Amino acid sequence: DGVIWLDGELIPWRDAKVHVLTHTLHYGMGVFEGVRAYETGSGPAIFRLKEHTDRLFNSAKILSMKVPFDKDQINEAHTTMIRENKLPHAYLRPLVFYGSEAMGLRANGLTVHVAVAAWEWPSYMSPEALELGIKVRTSSYTRHHVNITMCKAKSTGSYMNSMLALNEALSGGADEALLLDNEGYVAEGSGENVFLIRDGVLYTPELTSCLDGITRKTIFQLAEERGYKVREKRLTRDEFYIADEAFFTGTAAEVTPIRELDGRIIGEGKRGPITEELQSVYFDLVRGKSEE
Ligand code: PLP
Secondary structure (H helix, E strand, O other): OOEEEEOOEEEEHHHOOOOOOOHHHHHOOEEEOOEEEEEEOOEEEEOOHHHHHHHHHHHHHHOOOOOOOOHHHHHHHHHHHHHHOOOOOEEEEEEEEEOOOOOOOOOOOOOEEEEEEEEOOOOOOOOOHHHHOEEEEEEEEEOOHHHHHOOOOOEHHHHHHHHHHHHHHHHOOOOEEEEEOOOOOEEEEOOOEEEEEEOOEEEEOOOOOOOOOHHHHHHHHHHHHOOOOEEEOOOOHHHHHOOOEEEEEEOOOEEEEEEEEOOEEOOOOOOOHHHHHHHHHHHHHHOOOOOO
């Protein structure tokens, strides 16, 4: 049911298919975004659409893929998806990928396709995760050079690493993975940025090995407005073990408390008070209950 925006046209959901020789399917060169629309008093509102579209275009530029639409057309595709599919709230997925005209690593000359899909996806982790916090395991997979040089890009090619890390965490009985960089400093979760709180100050890794997250930036703003200091610095996993609070941020994960890392209970082993406060103002903001 519903429609998907594909290369400027609205296609029935079941017909929005690609060929098996789709280049991106083979080599992983493509870019995407994860965007959310929230229910507000005056209908669904897409949170930070401009920032997501800017990052999509930047990601494409970093990968030398030329998006054959302008930003206004892509923004419009998002609002069309919400409207045409009559979604009260939604997760939106724009995707930029190469076509199926040729195989091989020389991608010049291939068609660049763009799709925007939307569906209802209320909870990314589990419904309890936001309230109770999650168990996290440090991963044996590290953020490799592709991710490190691409903290400004959200690319399909970066996610094999994330999926291996997440699968490892899940099979070890945890809910999410914490990836380190090649030097052993904390980078981020499989699809989230990470923060710790100690003595009322927020710390998060600098942008050398993690994605320049839009939720991360939103938390900077909300925390600073509420008088908390935010510091970007290299963090070791020990600093997480002895933190008062820790949490993940992401469009999908929103603000998810971390209650345990590698078997060490963080703080009180539940959602900490500052995390709860920031989570609550985050939800007010995305649901249009507070000023930008
Ligand atoms: N880090 C990675 C690897 C991600 O995939 C995401 C998800 O988009 C994030 C961090 C969080 O970024 P944002 O807050 O912009 O969704």
